[in-house]
Amino acid sequence: GESVGLHLPTLSVQEGDNSIINCAYSNSASDYFIWYKQESGKGPQFIIDIRSNMDKRQGQRVTVLLNKTVKHLSLQIAATQPGDSAVYFCAETNSGGYNKLIFGAGTRLAVHP
Amino acid sequence: ETGVTQTPRHLVMGMTNKKSLKCEQHLGHNAMYWYKQSAKKPLELMFVYNFKEQTENNSVPSRFSPECPNSSHLFLHLHTLQPEDSALYLCASSQGLAGASYEQYFGPGTRLTVT
Numbered sequence: 001g002e003s004v005g006l007h008l009p010t011l012s013v014q015e016g017d018n019s020i021i022n023c024a025y026s027n028s029a030s031d032y033f034i035w036y037k038q039e040s041g042k043g044p045q046f047i048i049d050i051r052s053n054m055d056k057r058q059g060q061r062v063t064v065l066l067n068k069t070v071k072h073l074s075l076q077i078a079a080t081q082p083g084d085s086a087v088y089f090c091a092e093t094n095s096g097g098y099n100k101l102i103f104g105a106g107t108r109l110a111v112h113p
Numbered sequence: 114e115t116g117v118t119q120t121p122r123h124l125v126m127g128m129t130n131k132k133s134l135k136c137e138q139h140l141g142h143n144a145m146y147w148y149k150q151s152a153k154k155p156l157e158l159m160f161v162y163n164f165k166e167q168t169e170n171n172s173v174p175s176r177f178s179p180e181c182p183n184s185s186h187l188f189l190h191l192h193t194l195q196p197e198d199s200a201l202y203l204c205a206s207s208q209g210l211a212g213a214s215y216e217q218y219f220g221p222g223t224r225l226t227v228t
Contacts (some may be wrong), residue, residue, distance in 0.1 A: 006200050032215050034215070034216065036219075042222075043117070043203050043205075043219030043220050043221050044203070045115070045219070046154070046216050046217075049215070049216065070208045071192065089155070089156065091156075093215055099144060099161070099207055099215050099217070100158060100161065100169060101158070101215070101217060102158075103155050103156035104155060105155045105156060
């Protein structure tokens with residue numbers, strides 16, 4: 001399931017540090033956003049979502065921040081672990097559509113011991 | 114696992130071959146999707162089916178032909194492909210238009226190589 005050959009931006013962090021992955025979205029009409037994680041050999045896996053009526057949402061070790069003014073989304077991972085190493089995608093959609101998710105290019109997170 | 118299975122996991126085919134990819138979801142969802150993930154582009158939506166009806170064709174060439182016989186199964190029939198069609202083909206499902214969640218559940222993908 002890896003994006004073989006795609007030159008993704010890479011974020012390298014030390015195990016135990018916090019990670020911040022950023023995403024800029026394009027459609028000001030988008031009102032729902034999702035973060036996915038894709039490990040090697042697997043399909044994307046849901047992490048967390050947020051609707052446009054919120055600017056922050058927390059999950060287990062993850063937090064998503066939404067800044068609608070500048071159309072920016074971020075994913076914060078606390079106490080990053082080796083198992084967090086993967087490619088992370090943000091996706092946007094408009095609730096008035098057919099659940100058509102538009103995915104970003106992705107960021108590769110590399111966690112070093 | 115996510116509840117979405119895909120077969121085969123790997124496929125090598127010549128440009129004159131005809132093959133099919135299969136996807137099955139065990140989640141009771143009403144919407145199913147085909148995506149293409151290649152080395153040059155991020156995840157690209159190809160087709161969307163809601164309640165077995167195709168509701169989205171994202172300008173996909175006719176050499177890709179989807180089929181959705183019921184809400185649990187989705188096929189992608191391939192014929193006369195080009196080497197640039199080599200990619201990871203991902204299937205996903207979701208609750209669909211009537212659902213409260215937009216989350217899509219992905220299968221592991223089929224790695225396709227066209228020679």
